[in-house]
Amino acid sequence: MKLEKEKHDRREKKKSRDREEDSELNGKHKPSSKMKQSDSRSGVCSFERTLSVSCEVLSNSSLMFMSSSSAGKCEAGDADTLEDVKVDPDERNDGRQESGSPEINNNSKEKTRSKSSKERHNHKEKSERTADARDSKQEGHRCESEAPVKMKKKRAKDEKSSEKHPSGKKRKKTSSEHEKNKKIKKDGDQEKKKKDEEADKWKWWEEGKSSDTQKWSSLEHKGPYFPPEYEPLPDNICFYYDGQPVKLRPATEEIATFYAKMLDHEYTSKEVFQNNFFSDWKEEMTKEEQKLIKTLSKCDFRQIHKYFVEKSEERKNMTKEEKQVLKEEASRLLEEYGYCLLDRHREKIGNFKLEPPGLFRGRGEHPKMGKLKKRIQPEDVTINCSQDSKIPEPPAGHRWKRVQHDNTVTWLASWLENIHGRPKYIMLNPSSKLKGEKDWQKYETARQLKTKVNSIRKQYRRDWKSREMKSRQRGVAIYFIDKLALRAGNEKDDESADTVGCCSLRVEHITLHRHLDGQEHVVEFDFLGKDSIRYYNKVPVEKQVFKNLKLFIKHKDPEDDLFDRITTVKLNKTLNESMPGLTAKVFRTFNASTTLQDQLNKLTTEDMTVEEKILSYNRANRAVAILCNHQRAAPKTFEKSMQLLQEKIQKKKEQIEEAKKELKEARKAHKDAPSDKSKKLLEKKEKAVQRLSEQLKKLQLQETDREENKVIALGTSKLNYLDPRISVAWCKKHQVPIEKIYNKTQRDKFAWAIDMTDENFQF
DNA sequence: GTGACAACTTAGCAAATACGGA
DNA sequence: TCCGTATTTGCTAAGTTGTCAC
Numbered sequence: 002m003k004l005e006k007e008k009h010d011r012r013e014k015k016k017s018r019d020r021e022e023d024s025e026l027n028g029k030h031k032p033s034s035k036m037k038q039s040d041s042r043s044g045v046c047s048f049e050r051t052l053s054v055s056c057e058v059l060s061n062s063s064l065m066f067m068s069s070s071s072a073g074k075c076e077a078g079d080a081d082t083l084e085d086v087k088v089d090p091d092e093r094n095d096g097r098q099e100s101g102s103p104e105i106n107n108n109s110k111e112k113t114r115s116k117s118s119k120e121r122h123n124h125k126e127k128s129e130r131t132a133d134a135r136d137s138k139q140e141g142h143r144c145e146s147e148a149p150v151k152m153k154k155k156r157a158k159d160e161k162s163s164e165k166h167p168s169g170k171k172r173k174k175t176s177s178e179h180e181k182n183k184k185i186k187k188d189g190d191q192e193k194k195k196k197d198e199e200a201d202k203w204k205w206w207e208e209g210k211s212s213d214t215q216k217w218s219s220l221e222h223k224g225p226y227f228p229p230e231y232e233p234l235p236d237n238i239c240f241y242y243d244g245q246p247v248k249l250r251p252a253t254e255e256i257a258t259f260y261a262k263m264l265d266h267e268y269t270s271k272e273v274f275q276n277n278f279f280s281d282w283k284e285e286m287t288k289e290e291q292k293l294i295k296t297l298s299k300c301d302f303r304q305i306h307k308y309f310v311e312k313s314e315e316r317k318n319m320t321k322e323e324k325q326v327l328k329e330e331a332s333r334l335l336e337e338y339g340y341c342l343l344d345r346h347r348e349k350i351g352n353f354k355l356e357p358p359g360l361f362r363g364r365g366e367h368p369k370m371g372k373l374k375k376r377i378q379p380e381d382v383t384i385n386c387s388q389d390s391k392i393p394e395p396p397a398g399h400r401w402k403r404v405q406h407d408n409t410v411t412w413l414a415s416w417l418e419n420i421h422g423r424p425k426y427i428m429l430n431p432s433s434k435l436k437g438e439k440d441w442q443k444y445e446t447a448r449q450l451k452t453k454v455n456s457i458r459k460q461y462r463r464d465w466k467s468r469e470m471k472s473r474q475r476g477v478a479i480y481f482i483d484k485l486a487l488r489a490g491n492e493k494d495d496e497s498a499d500t501v502g503c504c505s506l507r508v509e510h511i512t513l514h515r516h517l518d519g520q521e522h523v524v525e526f527d528f529l530g531k532d533s534i535r536y537y538n539k540v541p542v543e544k545q546v547f548k549n550l551k552l553f554i555k556h557k558d559p560e561d562d563l564f565d566r567i568t569t570v571k572l573n574k575t576l577n578e579s580m581p582g583l584t585a586k587v588f589r590t591f592n593a594s595t596t597l598q599d600q601l602n603k604l605t606t607e608d609m610t611v612e613e614k615i616l617s618y619n620r621a622n623r624a625v626a627i628l629c630n631h632q633r634a635a636p637k638t639f640e641k642s643m644q645l646l647q648e649k650i651q652k653k654k655e656q657i658e659e660a661k662k663e664l665k666e667a668r669k670a671h672k673d674a675p676s677d678k679s680k681k682l683l684e685k686k687e688k689a690v691q692r693l694s695e696q697l698k699k700l701q702l703q704e705t706d707r708e709e710n711k712v713i714a715l716g717t718s719k720l721n722y723l724d725p726r727i728s729v730a731w732c733k734k735h736q737v738p739i740e741k742i743y744n745k746t747q748r749d750k751f752a753w754a755i756d757m758t759d760e761n762f763q764f
Numbered sequence: 765g766t767g768a769c770a771a772c773t774t775a776g777c778a779a780a781t782a783c784g785g786a
Numbered sequence: 787t788c789c790g791t792a793t794t795t796g797c798t799a800a801g802t803t804g805t806c807a808c
Binding site: 362364410411412415423424426428436439440443488531532534568570571586631632633634714716717720721722 | 765766769770771772773774775776777
Binding site: 642 | 791792794796798
């Protein structure tokens with residue numbers, strides 16, 4: 002309620018301010034006829050994040066803006082009417098410094114570079130999505146697939162020869178050999194299965210682009226898998242109220258178990274969580290239960306909690322056989338529900354299991370945390386499949402909410418979740434054609450931005466000096482989106498956590514510093530972004546941006562919108578006019594992929610070992626993760642595991658010392674009394690020292706990598722922002738096995754890129 | 765122009781599984 | 787083989803964007 006009122010007040014204030022601000026700009030603003038262009042990224046940009054990462058690449062990542070494409074020099078600030086606003090204690094004088102001349106040098110360099118990159122791009126463009134793509138793909142595919150075939154042949158030969166005794170005579174098989182043979186047979190079966198799967202794989206990327214509106218011609222599936230019904234607690238396990246055991250009816254008890262299972266989680270200590278849970282729980286109670294259970298503080302779930310902890314322990318301690326049974330059951334489920342037939346191809350489904358009931362766990366300070374997520378019934382589910390397909394059967398005694406045959410959408414089933422009343426979907430796995438094609442398209446749009454970005458930057462620079470407030474705000478917002486990879490930032494309702502993106506930034510989220518840490522015109526950002534992850538960054542911006550920001554916050558309260566004249570819709574509309582398909586999020590993809598490409602080019606040299614190259618790759622990846630603010634909680638065992646690793650390193654060093662001593666002795670012995678034996682011993686000791694040194698180096702690289710990765714999540718950017726063709730080309734060029742960069746899931750998702758990319762690909 | 769809604773992508777956390785050293 | 791740790795996978799929340807009705 003309070004939030005709603007605040008929001009309403011803000012809107013009212015915004016309206017009354019609108020006329021005032023525009024008249025101010027129109028009355029006093031004198032547009033300069035001498036306006037020149039400047040690069041948004043040419044200022045020194047040092048990202049001082051809360052992430053304390055000691056990584057050389059970090060400074061590279063912050064500097065990357067300096068080397069990115071630029072568009073000319075901007076003579077800022079002659080067109081404004083600005084008073085000094087109380088922003089920051091040291092933010093008093095109206096600095097008159099102009100952007101420095103090095104930018105001009107950058108420009109000329111950039112022009113040459115962008116020309117060649119354009120040529121490259123044109124050349125590449127031709128080879129994309131055409132028959133040419135097929136050719137280059139086949140080329141790439143040969144490289145990829147030859148090695149495994151050779152390996153398999155070798156293995157098959159080895160297997161064959163292992164049938165025979167070294168003497169050449171056949172001998173009786175022992176029981177352990179039987180086991181071994183069984184294993185070999187099993188491995189062989191698996192290999193055959195793998196081979197079949199490989200052959201079965203649909204290379205949709207060879208078939209040319211499909212329609213944008215019609216997503217499929219035929220779609221058949223089994224419908225969603227429903228989680229098992231609730232199993233009531235055994236009689237000896239009780240819920241206690243006010244010290245007394247109480248037997249709840251199963252529906253009430255089930256909800257109690259949701260809370261009980263979470264007892265050792267921080268959530269249950271939060272008041273909002275407790276209140277939401279208790280009020281939703283009460284609604285599900287019978288009259289009698291409601292009468293008895295009045296307050297959560299008298300509820301005791303500890304016995305139930307203990308019961309589930311024990312059950313979980315039991316599961317962990319199951320025998321191999323028991324675990325195998327479970328595994329088989331899971332793979333049976335996957336086999337039955339986990340795939341669909343899309344245009345006659347078997348495709349993997351992403352989330353075929355319906356979400357089980359439980360308590361809603363929002364991120365950050367979510368006002369709805371603890372609310373009951375109800376069990377989804379077949380009557381809640383809409384099925385989408387083709388008309389002539391076998392319609393999935395609802396569970397016995399039930400019926401579907403609806404069965405539709407809409408081939409303009411990609412989902413197989415949907416339902417409304419009860420927390421926000423929003424639809425949820427069952428969709429295909431990222432390895433599917435529908436997802437893969439869209440992904441490919443996404444990266445192509447980002448590559449297209451490369452050719453347009455200079456003119457877009459010129460335009461937003463012009464907007465910084467526009468007569469219209471909304472154009473200025475839009476210009477600065479796009480600058481932030483481009484320079485800092487901020488998200489668009491839609492308006493949010495009051496029933497979610499208070500997080501923001503670019504367009505929804507409020508005055509309180511920035512602090513302006515005329516001078517800070519030896520830099521000028523520094524904007525300090527501090528806000529909660531998606532998933533309530535904190536974004537903290539101090540960024541030097543161009544003088545005109547700084548001036549505009551002062552103007553935007555003038556006469557505003559901290560909780561007012563910084564960009565009160567623009568919305569994400571309007572911003573995206575403008576972007577779309579500059580380039581069809583361009584939206585705010587394309588900049589994130591574009592900047593992420595560009596950064597990866599630049600960093601890889603910079604950080605990889607041919608004389609590196611594979612391990613060193615991988616460290617370089619991770620550093621490049623990390624630069625992107627920092628740019629996109631992909632954070633993670635430090636692993637709980639981080640300190641401990643680092644300590645172990647350091648101990649290992651120490652031990653290895655001692656081993657090397659020891660080995661060196663032995664080597665010295667062997668040398669002496671060989672010198673004193675040379676013989677074949679002493680020579681062999683010497684060689685052996687030399688090899689030992691060498692081997693240990695290599696092991697030490699590997700451990701040290703591991704240590705650096707882990708330390709630098711403490712609070713940074715690499716996966717998100719790898720999966721969503723980095724054009725996989727960059728990584729594939731890099732692997733091929735530098736002879737790094739693709740498995741070192743992408744795990745199985747990632748290889749499945751990026752099968753299209755692995756198959757079609759050759760080593761010359763540049764983003 | 766705006767808001768509601770639908771469809772889709774992006775995101776971090778935690779459980780499950782794989783891996784490697786004793 | 788066991789055990790502890792690292793990596794992968796699954797889950798689902800939380801964003802963005804497009805469309806439609808008013």
